[in-house]
Amino acid sequence: MRVLLALLKKEFRQIRRNRVLAMMIVMLPVIQLTILPLAADYELKHIKLGIIDDDHSTLSQELTNKIMSSGYFNLVDVGQSYTQGLEQIERDKVDLLLEIPSQFSQNLHKKGTESLSISANAINGVKANVGSVYLTQILQSYNVEMLHKLIPETMYANSGAILTSSRYLFNDNLKYPPFMVPGILALLVTMIGGYMSSLNVVKEKEMGTIEQINVSPIKKYQFILGKLIPFLIIGFVVFSIGLFIVARGVYGIVPRGSYLLIYSYLFIYLIAILGFGLLLSSFAETQQQSMSITFFFMMIFILMSGLFTPIQSMPEWAQWIAAFNPVTYFIKVMRMVVLKGSTFMDIRRYYLIMVAFGIVLNTLAIWRYKKTID
Amino acid sequence: MNYDIEVDNISKQFVKPDVQALEDINFNVKTGSLFGLIGADGAGKTTLFRILTTLLLADNGSAKVHGRDVVKDFKILRSLIGYMPGRFSLYTDLSVEENLQFFATLHKTTIEAGYHLIKDIYRQIEPFKNRRAGQLSGGMKQKLALSCALIHQPKVLFLDEPTTGVDAVSRKEFWNMLKNIKNQGVTILVSTPYMDEAVLCDEIALIQNGKILSIAPPSTIIAQFPDVLYSVSGSQIGKLLEDVSKFQDIKSCFSFGDTIHVTLNQGDIKGLQKELIQRGHPEVVIDTIVPTIEDCFIRLMQ
Missing domain, CATH: 3.40.1710.10 (abc type-2 transporter like domain)
Structure with a gap:
């Protein structure tokens, strides 16, 4: 426990001293979440x-x-x-x-x-x-x-003419921000979780500090937890800033469903995504490599998540990729709970899928992180 | 006699690039001694260190450190050894004190518990304890790294090229520190490319291309030098070396600082002097000298 606390203390000290990183954590959700939903408006004018x-x-x-x-x-x-x-x-x-x-x-x-x-x-x-x-x-x-x-x-x-009138459920005026904000928020958390965790581990490799950690009697799980927990906390902070300050303050979006449901799903999601980041970091030796690998996956994750284009309109092979994309489920759950007020019973399938993602990705990450480097 | 490091037929081959890094390495380090591993860059020193510090698995052979197998008992071993890698590998964005504190906690101990072992070293950097490790000078970084490697009071200390890139004064200081650590009962294995540091060790192993050439106390290695060694000096050192190498009885000759070290197969050194004067080196001076470790190493390499 004392070892884990020392690891966490060290991690937070490093993040706090990295001014650019610390700024990003606060500014990223505020700026991106304010600007992007306004720009990503499908309503055509002019x-x-x-x-x-x-x-x-x-x-x-x-x-x-x-x-x-x-x-x-x-x-x-x-x-x-x-x-x-x-x-x-x-x-x-x-x-x-x-x-x-x-x-x-x-x-x-x-x-x-x-x-x-x-x-x-x-x-x-x-x-x-x-x-x-x-x-x-x-x-x-x-x-x-x-x-x-x-x-x-x-x-x-x-004359028997048929008159149609439509009503938009869950988003009365068919406004775009209520539709985009939950999705973009999900993306921001993904970026922070995926990039930061993998870069962090690779930095230890690049600086050689991992050698010193490896010769110490620290356990595998302690090292992994020491890397997971800080970014789990940062993910929660970023998400909360986005949900309470921007979504609520700027767009007046208040989730119809329960906060507990949103946050418990966020928790599982972050563990899965952080596990993914750790897994990717085991394939990179330098931060540059890590950035490239993560960027590759992030692009696919983002574009095939159903944020911009509905998954149902993708070709079948693309739908399969989307089905193996954790971001898809988080965006779906966010939209369901925030706009529709879905309950646990409505999303239990996505809950189980995310738990499965978490277990698989983290098992792979632990397996890849070997204390004896070959 | 007790040994703290026992290396038995260790071999290691790398696939990419295809290099035989270590070949049948055998040596033992006596408990409480200072053992030097002397060799040029790429000789295999770091690979050997990484095997002994449980970071790398050997292809063949076995090794024991403080009586524990480096493969089977790696968990226990990690709290018994201290390792200072060749590259500075502490957290540059943490302060001096935070680094020391962090590594003490990783080993489930405190700075206070291990302070007696590091106090002579740490005292010199203590005035800067709030400074970030990345902003320290080379010599201070090295002292901090040594402090961090010692804070958990290891039985065996591994130092991989601790003095590479460090100025002459700091190097001397560093070796004095090592002597003090040794006197407190810590077995030390140190590697260095500097020959002048070899004589400061109790025993040395000369290593080249993954093979050990010779293991003995430095004085023994010097005493085993089989030939008479001459030093030749003159004003045109380049041409002098060329002319010396043309002499028929030359066994070996190489430039050594601003002189040339020469051994002969047979005959008289006077013959060489005569010939050199004939060839236009009237000022040439030839002395008989006691060989250094470097002379022995160069002889073994040939």
Whole structure:
């Protein structure tokens, strides 16, 4: 016990004296968590829209006004013809083209139907897709309005049109911060746990200090615990700063589920991730090597965690990788407990998976860390 | 006679790069003695140290330190030995006192308990005890490293090239410290590339390319030098060496500081002097000298 305490004391002294590291521990969650959710916003605004109005009627003017009042679009002058409009798309001046045909108003009144054409610049697939969806939605609601105007109430009631209205559960206004913040918080803890623990052990190798530790009668488990516990504590501190100061203070996100559940999952998760960091450190001799190896895994972990792109839309092989990615589960659990208020029974499967990760990774790490160096 | 280190046929081969680091090493170190391992860089000294300090496994052979097998009893052994690696390997971001405290605690002891053994050394760095170890001078770092290796009162102390890169005055001081530690009953195995330090040991082993060339007290090694050794000095040392080596009866010749050390197969040294004068070295002076350890080592290497 005294030996372990000495190891912890030494570790915290070193961290405290490493100004850059100490600063990172405090500033990392605050700055990254404040900036990233604002930047990682999928809501598209300022979509450049060109409208080719061949009709020049009050009706087409009304439609244009309705589209512009949605706030998603910036109107761009694309000239008078469709060909001119396409040229503008080629020059990347326009994202979306809407063509209102010349007989629009007349046909609508006479025949009761008319079609419009939407062309999208698909260089940026997300913008093209989301932009056309926005535009289609506006056209649909305009369509309903027109029905009201053109067709008598009684007939309309019998026309059997299906009206859809959606409600976003757990995140009423479909805001992005409540969705991103728990995920990014999970990532920050991962970075701290993964990088710091592996770098720390490799530094002992690089400085030669591990030789002195190895010739002393210290036990394997003492050394591992001496490395795990400090970063476990740092992980908790970083997570708490993020959860209470940034998520709550800046974004007003208060977890719907229990704090105990969140923190107990964090505990298991950190043990798994720290075990992973220790495991990686056993493959590196220098801090530079360790950085490269950890970076490789972190990139995969982050991009395949479901933070940015839903796992369900990945190809099957990628879904398998995501299934073996501990970050996936922590992000999932964070979102479930924070946004939805899930209970232990809801996440018990992910709980067991993380316990398994913890056992496997730490067993491997202890096995790799040999006191007798070969 | 009791031995504190018994090395029996130790061999070690490295795969990458393919090097026979140690080949059938045998030697014993008497309890309470100061034993020197003398050899150039890459001779295998550090490998041997790491095997004896339980950090590396040998391919063949066995070794005992303080009566304990270095493989089987490594756990017990680790509290019985002190090791100071060739490279400074304490925590540079911890202070002098914190380092000492840390290593004392790792060995489940206190600074006070082991203080008597290190007080002569530690007293010299105590005024700087709050300074970070990384900010100490080379000599002070070495004293701190020695203090840390001794704080748990080991029975056997391993010092791997403790004086490499240390100035002449500090080196002398350091060897005086070693003598004091030895007098307190600690067996010491020290390695060094410096020949002048060899004579300060009770016994030395000359090691080259993983093989031990000779083991004996320094005086014995010197006494065993079989030839008469001459020192040749002149004004043009480069040309002089060239001309000496052309002499027919030369057994060995090599430059040694600003002189040339020469042994002959047969014949008279006068012949050499005559020839050198003929070859344009009128000022040449030749003396008979007592060989040093270095002369013995160079002879053994050839």
